[in-house]
Amino acid sequence: MTYAADVAALARKDLLLELRARETLPAMALFVLSALTVFHFALPATSSDLAAKGLLWVAIVFTALVGLQRAFVVEREHGVIDGLVLAPCDRSAIWLGKALAVLGFLAAVEVIALPAYSIFFSPVDGPTIAAVALADLGICAVGTFVAATAASSRTRELVLPLLFLPLVIPVVIGGVGASVAGGSARYLGFLALYDAVFAIICWASFEYVVTE
Amino acid sequence: MIRARGVGRRYGAKHVLRGVDLDLPAGGFLLVTGPNGSGKTTLLRMIAGLQIPTAGELEVAADRGRVGFLSHQPLLYPQLTAAENLDLYGRLYRVPERRERIGMLLERFGLWDARNERVAAYSRGMQQRLALCRALLHEPELLVLDEPYTALDAAGEELVDRELAERHATVVCATHDPGRVEHLATARLAFA
Amino acid sequence: MSLRNNRLAAWAALALGLSAAALALIFFVAPNDADQGFSQRIFYFHVPIALTAYGCFFVGAWKAFRHLWKGDPTADLESYVAIHQGVIFGVLTLATGSIWAKISWGHWWLWSEKQLTLFLVLFLFYSAYFMLRFSVDDGPQRANLSAVYALFGVVLIPISFLAIRLAQNYIHPVVFTRHGPAFHGTILWTFCVSLAAMLALAATLYRIELTGKRLDSRLRELRELLA
Numbered sequence: 001m002t003y004a005a006d007v008a009a010l011a012r013k014d015l016l017l018e019l020r021a022r023e024t025l026p027a028m029a030l031f032v033l034s035a036l037t038v039f040h041f042a043l044p045a046t047s048s049d050l051a052a053k054g055l056l057w058v059a060i061v062f063t064a065l066v067g068l069q070r071a072f073v074v075e076r077e078h079g080v081i082d083g084l085v086l087a088p089c090d091r092s093a094i095w096l097g098k099a100l101a102v103l104g105f106l107a108a109v110e111v112i113a114l115p116a117y118s119i120f121f122s123p124v125d126g127p128t129i130a131a132v133a134l135a136d137l138g139i140c141a142v143g144t145f146v147a148a149t150a151a152s153s154r155t156r157e158l159v160l161p162l163l164f165l166p167l168v169i170p171v172v173i174g175g176v177g178a179s180v181a182g183g184s185a186r187y188l189g190f191l192a193l194y195d196a197v198f199a200i201i202c203w204a205s206f207e208y209v210v211t212e
Numbered sequence: 213m214i215r216a217r218g219v220g221r222r223y224g225a226k227h228v229l230r231g232v233d234l235d236l237p238a239g240g241f242l243l244v245t246g247p248n249g250s251g252k253t254t255l256l257r258m259i260a261g262l263q264i265p266t267a268g269e270l271e272v273a274a275d276r277g278r279v280g281f282l283s284h285q286p287l288l289y290p291q292l293t294a295a296e297n298l299d300l301y302g303r304l305y306r307v308p309e310r311r312e313r314i315g316m317l318l319e320r321f322g323l324w325d326a327r328n329e330r331v332a333a334y335s336r337g338m339q340q341r342l343a344l345c346r347a348l349l350h351e352p353e354l355l356v357l358d359e360p361y362t363a364l365d366a367a368g369e370e371l372v373d374r375e376l377a378e379r380h381a382t383v384v385c386a387t388h389d390p391g392r393v394e395h396l397a398t399a400r401l402a403f404a
Numbered sequence: 405m406s407l408r409n410n411r412l413a414a415w416a417a418l419a420l421g422l423s424a425a426a427l428a429l430i431f432f433v434a435p436n437d438a439d440q441g442f443s444q445r446i447f448y449f450h451v452p453i454a455l456t457a458y459g460c461f462f463v464g465a466w467k468a469f470r471h472l473w474k475g476d477p478t479a480d481l482e483s484y485v486a487i488h489q490g491v492i493f494g495v496l497t498l499a500t501g502s503i504w505a506k507i508s509w510g511h512w513w514l515w516s517e518k519q520l521t522l523f524l525v526l527f528l529f530y531s532a533y534f535m536l537r538f539s540v541d542d543g544p545q546r547a548n549l550s551a552v553y554a555l556f557g558v559v560l561i562p563i564s565f566l567a568i569r570l571a572q573n574y575i576h577p578v579v580f581t582r583h584g585p586a587f588h589g590t591i592l593w594t595f596c597v598s599l600a601a602m603l604a605l606a607a608t609l610y611r612i613e614l615t616g617k618r619l620d621s622r623l624r625e626l627r628e629l630l631a
Contacts, residue, residue, distance in 0.1 A: 009303040083287035087304035088277030153539040166529035170567035181574040208548040224542025225624035
């Protein structure tokens with residue numbers, strides 16, 4: 001019971017900070033629109049609809065990356081991470097609270113991105129939306145974890161994409177497969193598997209990322 | 213309350229702390245002195261539970277939720293107000309009657325009027341006072357203070373003096389101004 | 405110290421012996437493949453190297469687990485060295501796989517080769533391991549982060565494999581059928597000896613590098629003490 005309360009308090013804190021600063025969300029939204037524009041110019045005339053669908057997923061992954069770059073910045077810059085680590089709450093609550101906040105940001109940006117994509121390219125169908133929802137969970141779980149890891153590094157902005165992208169390749173495969181191939185259930189099932197597996201190991205090992 | 217035997221901490225080949233022994237009973241006051249870079253902060257962080265020794269044994273008989281730590285940095289979110297910061301910590305530390313306790317501490321440290329201002333707008337001295345509120349919020353059994361008098365004006369310093377004199381908790385205090393708390397100390401540790 | 409030297413010498417001798425045997429078998433004893441002729445022999449290098457790489461990554465993850473769970477003081481360095489070996493063998497896997505693809509089908513890279521693609525993903529992942537490790541200062545935190553990441557890698561292997569298999573459905577690769585050699589007789593023997601040789605080689609290199617790194621860290625400690 002208190003675990004949920006801790007997670008809620010932490011997630012609420014991040015949402016409140018973003019509401020005040022209004023830095024990350026507008027940047028992510030602008031980024032995704034810019035990316036979609038770039039993709040238009042990256043697709044020659046004879047490209048299929050399917051190629052564009054694939055690029056939607058590229059846009060999502062890199063937009064998430066933009067958001068993740070900011071994820072633990074405040075905690076590291078002002079040492080507040082120490083304050084959170086000292087608290088009696090389970091350390092994994094720090095990860096979960098932050099991941100939920102990042103999920104909120106990503107979902108908010110997708111509310112803009114998916115309609116924009118439908119207008120720029122082709123309509124987004126049911127399986128795609130389901131895939132986006134499932135993929136978001138995995139992206140945020142793994143991304144937040146990796147952001148915390150990168151935050152301890154001297155070259156944090158450089159190292160974050162390097163750590164994030166290989167881990168997120170299966171998500172892209174699952175997402176694109178669900179959007180593009182027939183029989184999307186298989187891909188959606190795979191995304192659910194990815195989410196479950198990685199959420200568990202992130203939850204179990206976050207303790208070691210923030211303690212010395 | 214605190215027992216250390218041969219405690220050390222190294223980063224790779226570099227030793228920042230070596231062979232520290234101490235015994236501090238509950239209710240005691242340990243005064244830690246020494247120049248910058250001598251390992252005081254590292255020792256305090258280990259006692260608070262932020263770092264684990266790489267050598268020796270360190271036993272601290274207080275759970276995580278019963279330790280109050282004052283660091284070099286205030287450990288506050290600059291874009292949240294004082295009240296919001298304390299509220300967050302109050303929730304995480306499961307402080308009973310959170311709002312009353314926060315109000316009481318803010319008043320005691322003279323920050324009640326500024327409670328709805330963002331910490332970023334605070335002066336360094338006010339931040340230090342707020343950091344003390346944060347450390348005392350959950351009525352800790354063990355207080356670990358790293359340079360508590362930093363940036364404080366005379367009034368602030370008196371507040372800290374009063375807190376330390378009236379306290380029931382065990383205290384570990386590192387300071388560059390040992391004369392101020394000399395009379396309270398029951399044990400001393402001097403770093404070379 | 406001398407006992408360790410003896411063991412290292414023993415491993416080196418074993419590796420040398422097995423490698424010599426493997427090379428002899430590969431080039432002189434194993435029969436020519438019906439489809440691909442002489443060039444198919446690279447299979448005897450490519451697959452054992454790949455399996456050895458997997459082995460190294462698993463050892464790295466095991467040592468990482470020991471570091472996190474048991475606080476084993478030597479486990480961090482051992483994990484690092486194992487993963488380093490894994491990446492070396494991984495690069496060799498990519499190289500031999502690429503050569504094989506070129507020889508067999510005229511392309512330097514084939515996305516339809518699931519193993520190859522998986523190794524590419526793992527190569528990227530474990531290269532990032534080194535990026536991470538070199539950008540964090542030495543100490544308990546670096547060891548913790550490295551260990552957690554190594555464990556993530558081992559989880560990523562099966563998940564990525566599953567993903568890549570799924571990806572084949574919509575990537576519509578040009579399917580090159582390759583008849584894997586039927587495993588019997590001399591082919592099986594040659595493969596097994598080659599695999600044993602690769603594993604022994606990896607173990608030898610692992611010990612060499614580990615000894616070297618341990619000496620390095622001892623030297624640094626001594627320098628610190630004298631300073």
